[in-house]
Amino acid sequence: MKEAASFSLNVNGTVSDIEAGGATPLLYILRNDLCLNGPKYGCGLGECGACAVLVDGRPVRSCAVPLKAIGDRKVTTLEGLGKPGHLHVVQRAFIEEAAAQCGYCLNGMIIAIVGLLEATAEPDESDIRAALRHHLCRCGTHMEILAAARRAVAYAKAEKSAGSGTEDRIEVSP
Structure with missing residues (x-):
């Protein structure tokens, strides 16, 4: 030992x-x-x-x-991605798209998309699929996960064009 x-x-x-x-x-x-x-x-x-x-x-x-x-x-x-009351754009997108069933795989999927957004200025569908290709989900929410990733990319793009950058967090509505 x-x-x-x-x-x-x-x-x-x-x-x-x-x-x-x-x-x-x-x-x-x-x-x-x-x-x-x-x-x-x-x-x-x-x-x-x-x-x-x-x-x-x-x-x-x-x-x-x-x-x-x-x-x-x-x-x-x-x-570490968000704070209470303020979610990272990827977290927000996954919630809005109801991209989870059991949620066990979700941590890795969210982390993969955050990493993609940090590495790629404007990821497209093939970039999203490549980032998620080695993540396993047994519940079958693949379509919702892809929709959430697309939404997160759109949110990140909107933030970037607004000049706020991807480091900002979006407040969660009660």
């Missing part, structure tokens, strides 16, 4: 000191040590996408990323 080491982890803008083995999957630290429930344990192999998080704005499978690989990079989970 390897000894624990000390890591400083920046998650959702908060730096936490963690004692763990360097090979410990990031997912375990996020869920067990930091009590963040957005990323889900799905397959444990980096195949299903339920555990997706952003690392420096890029979607990664946290079950397959060892803690030691994070270094000083910024990690963003579903919980």
Whole structure:
């Protein structure tokens, strides 16, 4: 058994000191040590996408990323995308399109679309499908998920043309 080491982890803008083995999957630290429930344990192999998080704005499978690989990079989970009363445009679009049944896969889908919007100025249908191609949903809400992704792209484009940028959040109506 390897000894624990000390890591400083920046998650959702908060730096936490963690004692763990360097090979410990990031997912375990996020869920067990930091009590963040957005990323889900799905397959444990980096195949299903339920555990997706952003690392420096890029979607990664946290079950397959060892803690030691994070270094000083910024990690963003579903919980870090919006604030109470203010959702990220992707979260808002997924709610408005009712793009969930059980919701287990949703974390990864939302993270994938946020990552797509951060990497691609104006993603098209093929970009959306490529971003979601390795995310598994067993409930069959694929059409709603695609509609939500399209809506999120439209919201992001509207924000960009209005000059507010994708960093702004949209207030949720009661």
